[in-house]
Amino acid sequence: MTKGDNVVLRMYDELFRTYGPQHWWPGETPLEVITGAILTQNTAWGNVERAIRNLKRARLLSVKGLAGTSQRRLARLIRPSGYFNQKAVKLRAFINLLRDEYGGRLRRMDRERTPALRRKLLAVHGIGPETADSILLYAFGRRAFVVDTYTTRILSRHNLVPADASYHEVQRFMAGSIPRSARLYNEFHALIVRAGKEFCGKIPRCVECPLRHFSRQAKPKLSTGVADT
DNA sequence: GACCAGGCACATC
DNA sequence: GATGTGCATGGT
Numbered sequence: 001m002t003k004g005d006n007v008v009l010r011m012y013d014e015l016f017r018t019y020g021p022q023h024w025w026p027g028e029t030p031l032e033v034i035t036g037a038i039l040t041q042n043t044a045w046g047n048v049e050r051a052i053r054n055l056k057r058a059r060l061l062s063v064k065g066l067a068g069t070s071q072r073r074l075a076r077l078i079r080p081s082g083y084f085n086q087k088a089v090k091l092r093a094f095i096n097l098l099r100d101e102y103g104g105r106l107r108r109m110d111r112e113r114t115p116a117l118r119r120k121l122l123a124v125h126g127i128g129p130e131t132a133d134s135i136l137l138y139a140f141g142r143r144a145f146v147v148d149t150y151t152t153r154i155l156s157r158h159n160l161v162p163a164d165a166s167y168h169e170v171q172r173f174m175a176g177s178i179p180r181s182a183r184l185y186n187e188f189h190a191l192i193v194r195a196g197k198e199f200c201g202k203i204p205r206c207v208e209c210p211l212r213h214f215s216r217q218a219k220p221k222l223s224t225g226v227a228d229t
Numbered sequence: 230g231a232c233c234a235g236g237c238a239c240a241t242c
Numbered sequence: 243g244a245t246g247t248g249c250a251t252g253g254t
Contacts, residue, residue, distance in 0.1 A: 040234090043252095044252070047234085047251060083236090090237085126238080
């Protein structure tokens with residue numbers, strides 16, 4: 001299969017041509033990336049930025065800071081990101097994993113092999129597949145393709161996967177369609193979010209979308225895992 | 230005022 | 243295993 005036959009890679013090229021590099025994740029440290037990954041669950045990024053600003057201003061965006069703060073205060077600081085009571089619990093749950101299994105050190109967590117780390121992240125209350133993969137990819141540079149609502153929406157609207165495809169089905173499809181590269185996974189997901197925000201809301205605005213020419217006629221079959229024609 | 234946003238856990242069938 | 247519901251702020 002050549003690159004020219006691969007619909008998914010051509011989508012990537014089109015998005016990259018249109019938007020250029022996205023420089024993800026928008027966070028300065030691994031801990032900030034992880035915090036953002038939890039806070040952005042079902043939440044507009046702008047609200048997450050406010051919450052992270054609050055944590056920074058309070059000098060609490062550190063392992064010790066997060067570990068040593070009461071749930072109530074944490075919740076108050078992250079209030080702008082919504083679901084703040086739940087997310088305060090989730091942040092603490094992650095910090096507990098970090099403390100209990102890795103002595104509170106992200107560098108030590110980073111020594112864990114990807115499959116084991118993914119399992120441990122998924123076992124944390126409040127970390128599901130997307131958040132786990134976001135952490136693996138954007139905080140630790142692992143090859144974990146992140147699937148979000150936009151990914152499934154875009155692929156299903158282009159008849160590449162069924163609309164009700166599961167997280168892992170979509171992930172398998174993407175990973176099977178493009179080279180295994182953390183840099184590519186990083187950029188691709190960021191570009192999907194970029195385009196998704198603009199054109200792929202619940203009410204699609206496909207007319208000016210850079211991907212508007214990629215629609216397919218046939219219904220998708222997930223079993224092949226390959227996106228060529 | 231309704232709808233939406235870079236999910237997840239939990240209850241119920 | 244599928245489906246429904248609660249969680250909550252801020253922008254459009």
